[in-house]
Amino acid sequence: MGRAPCCDKSSVKRGPWSPEEDATLKSYLEKHGTGGNWIALPPKAGLNRCGKSCRLRWLNYLRPHIKLGGFTEEEDEIIYNLYSSIGSRWSLIAAQFPGRTDNDVKNHWNTKLKKKFLAASSSTIVTGNTISKTSCPDQFSAFTFQPQVDQAFFLDQKRNSACFVPNNVLDLEPAAIPVPLTMPLETEASSYTESSLGSNCNTPPFKEVSVFSSAPSLAEQNSHVQWYENGHEGEDDGVFLEFVLEDLLNHGFASLDKSSQVAPSSGNQDCSYSSKS
């Protein structure tokens, strides 16, 4: 038994919005606002539309300062890096671009970027091969970019970075893994504090680009190595990130130094890996 629909779909108009409807909605919202209730809004505004449809129309096309289409290469890169790190959290990704909507970013991804980056995925791996050993923390961060993993994710646009925290790590104790992201703004690296994030998560010491941009596809291929945080071995598998380190090493995609499998500034965090096979 499903929940009751928000409106009578047989009696409201559906499909593309006319310029008159747009004008009516825009005019009403500019004068009165939403009133905190989209469902009740259409009759007040004189529209024969579902409240949710009104909300969508306003948020995606009518509200001020909307920027549609015309994605730049840099934006594409950021979208891809974010998608690699947090998956299809379109609202979160769109939040990185003032004026862009989640729907627009999602459509852009589905129609253009997905193909573009899938086609380029092999060359991306080659790019990963150029990583120096000293950039191992980058790779570790990249390995945390698994959308499938139950995770908490903190973005700090001001600091040009983000923190990733597996959910059940949060349950145990706050120990965040910093995730460097490509952000449009040049900013100084600085540290998160416990008060700002509730953890000892720090930003990386420099502005970084996610170099492991084929992480999702590699994660699918790589399933026989499991990563553990020290002290949590054998616990809930859901917290652990899985991939084939050996394959990476064999193929030279990444140069890993086990002794440095620690995020650069995650304080007390330490990690190790083992083979499941």
Place this chain on the structure above:
DNA sequence: AATGCCTGCAACCGCCCCGAA
């Protein structure tokens, strides 16, 4: 010029979350 296919995008659907009652 006509037809069919492909692509991009606007809009809808339905689920989940969260706050109010």
Place this chain on the structure above:
DNA sequence: TTTCGGGGCGGTTGCAGGCAT
């Protein structure tokens, strides 16, 4: 504490325009 309902979000669909044949 539970229930209900609205908002938010990601996935999907359907249409229109462009392109190839």
